[in-house]
Amino acid sequence: MIGIIQRVLLDLLEETGGEPLKFAVMDRAGVPHDRDFRIDQNYPDDECLKLIQGAVDETGLSEDAINVLYAKAFLKEARNLFPQFFMMAKSSEQFLLRQATIHGVIASGLKKPEERQVVKDKFSARSIEPGFVEVTYRSPNKLCGLFRALAHEVAGIYGECLTVHCADCMKRGDDACRFELRWEKTAPDGILSSE
Amino acid sequence: MNDSERITDLQQVIMSIADQLCETVDNNFDIHISVDTDDIHGQKLSLLINFLLENVRRHNRDMVQLNAVLEEKVRERTEQLDMVISGSTDGVWIWDAMQDSISFSENWYRMAGEKAHAEAQKPEYWMNRVHPKDVCRLKSAIRALMEGSKTQLHAEYRLRQESGGYRWMLCRGVCQRNDMGFPKLLAGTQTDITHLRSVDPQSGLPNEHYLKERIEDLLEARSTFYVILVAVRQLNAITESLDQQATEKLHLEISQRLLDEAHFSRLLARLPGNTYAFLCQVQPGENPHDLL
Numbered sequence: 391m392i393g394i395i396q397r398v399l400l401d402l403l404e405e406t407g408g409e410p411l412k413f414a415v416m417d418r419a420g421v422p423h424d425r426d427f428r429i430d431q432n433y434p435d436d437e438c439l440k441l442i443q444g445a446v447d448e449t450g451l452s453e454d455a456i457n458v459l460y461a462k463a464f465l466k467e468a469r470n471l472f473p474q475f476f477m478m479a480k481s482s483e484q485f486l487l488r489q490a491t492i493h494g495v496i497a498s499g500l501k502k503p504e505e506r507q508v509v510k511d512k513f514s515a516r517s518i519e520p521g522f523v524e525v526t527y528r529s530p531n532k533l534c535g536l537f538r539a540l541a542h543e544v545a546g547i548y549g550e551c552l553t554v555h556c557a558d559c560m561k562r563g564d565d566a567c568r569f570e571l572r573w574e575k576t577a578p579d580g581i582l583s584s585e
Numbered sequence: 586m587n588d589s590e591r592i593t594d595l596q597q598v599i600m601s602i603a604d605q606l607c608e609t610v611d612n613n614f615d616i617h618i619s620v621d622t623d624d625i626h627g628q629k630l631s632l633l634i635n636f637l638l639e640n641v642r643r644h645n646r647d648m649v650q651l652n653a654v655l656e657e658k659v660r661e662r663t664e665q666l667d668m669v670i671s672g673s674t675d676g677v678w679i680w681d682a683m684q685d686s687i688s689f690s691e692n693w694y695r696m697a698g699e700k701a702h703a704e705a706q707k708p709e710y711w712m713n714r715v716h717p718k719d720v721c722r723l724k725s726a727i728r729a730l731m732e733g734s735k736t737q738l739h740a741e742y743r744l745r746q747e748s749g750g751y752r753w754m755l756c757r758g759v760c761q762r763n764d765m766g767f768p769k770l771l772a773g774t775q776t777d778i779t780h781l782r783s784v785d786p787q788s789g790l791p792n793e794h795y796l797k798e799r800i801e802d803l804l805e806a807r808s809t810f811y812v813i814l815v816a817v818r819q820l821n822a823i824t825e826s827l828d829q830q831a832t833e834k835l836h837l838e839i840s841q842r843l844l845d846e847a848h849f850s851r852l853l854a855r856l857p858g859n860t861y862a863f864l865c866q867v868q869p870g871e872n873p874h875d876l877l
Contacts, residue, residue, distance in 0.1 A: 498636035
């Protein structure tokens with residue numbers, strides 16, 4: 391998994407519970423304290439999953455609650471790092487349609503083509519009709535709960551209301567997760583530019 | 586890291602990326618930009634450049650694939666076209682309007698009784714082989730096609746043979762234009778229609794058109810000649826009582842008897858109205874009356 395994921399999680403833990411919480415989670419995952427996660431490098435998936443599970447175990451929060459907190463922190467970091475991606479999209483619908491491609495941008499940092507392809511194949515999005523987008527997520531990590539939280543947070547950034555229906559889910563035995571994203575109302579224009 | 590060290594680090598990142606990008610000068614986009622920095626903005630820059638490079642590689646791959654598909658299609662179409670052309674006796678001509686040069690197929694040269702040339706020819710090569718009486722008509726038809734007043738070329742003319750005679754040709758073609766509407770390419774076929782135009786299908790003898798052309802040639806050459814017309818009277822009354830096979834046999838019999846009487850230097854033609862004509866040029870010293 392690309393280092394930005396772990397980096398955001400560790401920063402969030404440090405911000406919330408200080409270094410002791412961060413190091414405790416790192417210990418649970420067997421990650422050395424001096425590990426600097428880079429956004430242009432790939433790290434073992436199971437290590438990242440252990441970090442997330444460690445965060446659940448150390449904080450006592452539910453996985454869903456961790457996902458929501460993480461989604462907020464991730465999008466904050468993403469807006470700092472790649473503000474243009476958010477400026478380019480006039481709505482969360484536009485952003486989430488482009489999200490698979492943005493995910494591919496992050497994957498471009500990986501040196502090995504096969505690693506790049508694995509990351510790129512995780513997401514695909516297509517517009518069914520205005521206000522209705524279908525996103526497919528395929529990964530053995532089964533972090534579909536995290537995507538759901540991220541989608542809601544993106545809608546929140548644009549001041550929009552989004553419903554996410556998980557039509558297929560790998561956790562229920564499906565080959566891939568298929569999300570049906572529907573927007574109930576359009577956002578006021580320029581909500582981002584006013585910030 | 587203080588600000589000064591950070592700036593130096595970022596400068597090194599930029600220089601490193603720029604050095605690595607120099608590889609692309611040889612159209613080598615199969616490179617991966619890597620930077621040795623803890624600065625997240627340096628990492629971000631390399632990441633986006635790698636995304637850009639990957640897109641270039643993907644577009645290049647798509648172009649190569651598309652090119653291969655197009656080449657395959659062109660090869661298939663060329664094979665089909667070659668098959669059609671080789672299966673036909675027609676000649677093919679392709680006129681590059683920009684270069685003002687024409688490429689002729691082997692069949693085209695064969696129709697003129699000439700050896701094929703690999704190199705393209707000037708338009709005069711063609712026009713100089715067309716009968717003087719037909720060349721204006723052909724040029725006008727080509728001009729109309731080029732100017733756009735006609736969308737298709739359709740012209741009949743006589744093409745001089747290397748051996749000296751002429752054969753009737755039907756030329757058909759179309760014009761391709763550039764974005765400005767100017768002619769870019771003219772292309773078409775040439776069909777030998779001598780038999781269709783000059784031979785009476787029932788008897789196999791030359792017809793009235795052919796006879797007329799020969800008479801015109803002799804008049805132009807100020808030659809002395811005579812024409813004997815032989816009318817077979819009441820032939821229709823006889824053929825009315827015959828079936829088609831018997832009628833054809835009768836016509837062939839008449840033609841054969843007349844041919845038996847014709848000297849090799851005389852031309853026997855069949856005219857409408859059950860009339861036959863002998864045409865014979867009188868050579869110097871010969872007396873037409875004696876010949877008759």
